[in-house]
Amino acid sequence: MKFFVDTANLNEIREAHDLGVLDGVTTNPSLMAKEGIAGNDKIRNHYKAICDIVDNNVSAEVISTDYEGMLKEGRELSKIDKKIVVKVPMIKDGVKAIKQFTKEGIRTNCTLVFSAGQALLAAKAGASYVSPFIGRIDDISVDGLDLIAQIRHIYDNYGYQTEVLAASIRHTMHLIKCAEIGADVATCPLKVITDLLKHPLTDIGLEKFLADHKKANS
Ligand code: G3P
Numbered sequence: 001m002k003f004f005v006d007t008a009n010l011n012e013i014r015e016a017h018d019l020g021v022l023d024g025v026t027t028n029p030s031l032m033a034k035e036g037i038a039g040n041d042k043i044r045n046h047y048k049a050i051c052d053i054v055d056n057n058v059s060a061e062v063i064s065t066d067y068e069g070m071l072k073e074g075r076e077l078s079k080i081d082k083k084i085v086v087k088v089p090m091i092k093d094g095v096k097a098i099k100q101f102t103k104e105g106i107r108t109n110c111t112l113v114f115s116a117g118q119a120l121l122a123a124k125a126g127a128s129y130v131s132p133f134i135g136r137i138d139d140i141s142v143d144g145l146d147l148i149a150q151i152r153h154i155y156d157n158y159g160y161q162t163e164v165l166a167a168s169i170r171h172t173m174h175l176i177k178c179a180e181i182g183a184d185v186a187t188c189p190l191k192v193i194t195d196l197l198k199h200p201l202t203d204i205g206l207e208k209f210l211a212d213h214k215k216a217n218s
Contacts, residue, residue, distance in 0.1 A: 006189055025054055
């Protein structure tokens with residue numbers, strides 16, 4: 001499973017990259033705003049800065065909601081760096097734009113996906129990634145992980161190449177369950193990745209190993 005970090009914070013992206021397990025980055029307009037990145041030039045420069053840190057797969061989201069606007073914006077974003085994946089919302093014009101980007105060889109991430117039907121449309125349009133939002137589905141008292149399993153099943157039925165990118169991951173259990181189900185990618189805050197490190201028996205075991213070594217060598 002690929003690990004993407006879901007942030008526009010350069011320090012967090014550097015930390016995740018330095019850990020050696022990072023496969024990409026996802027951003028969205030809210031995450032960019034959280035970092036105070038506003039204005040076309042600053043936004044472009046920030047995406048470039050992210051691309052300079054990671055090896056591949058930097059999702060940059062379009063703001064337009066009409067077909068022509070999305071095409072213009074997506075083409076410009078894709079020229080920033082070959083690592084850019086154009087993130088397009090799951091709306092009618094978005095599906096049409098994904099189809100066109102696919103024809104042009106521009107990779108896409110279809111975002112704001114909350115149903116299997118939407119995921120099917122994204123795959124048929126040729127999206128490189130589909131982003132179902134697990135946490136936000138959980139927030140309305142429906143199990144978001146069930147959607148990941150449903151999409152995995154449907155894509156496997158027909159051999160769709162669209163990668164299932166589980167998004168809106170809030171904690172390690174989400175991530176581990178996604179791995180069990182067979183999501184291709186998990187995107188999450190850095191904390192979820194570093195939380196995977198934690199186990200009290202690891203800490204206790206290490207302490208004992210070091211104490212025994214010290215005793216034997218003193
Ligand atoms: O990748 C989508 C993600 O940023 C949404 O996460 O926690 O705002 O639902 P959240």
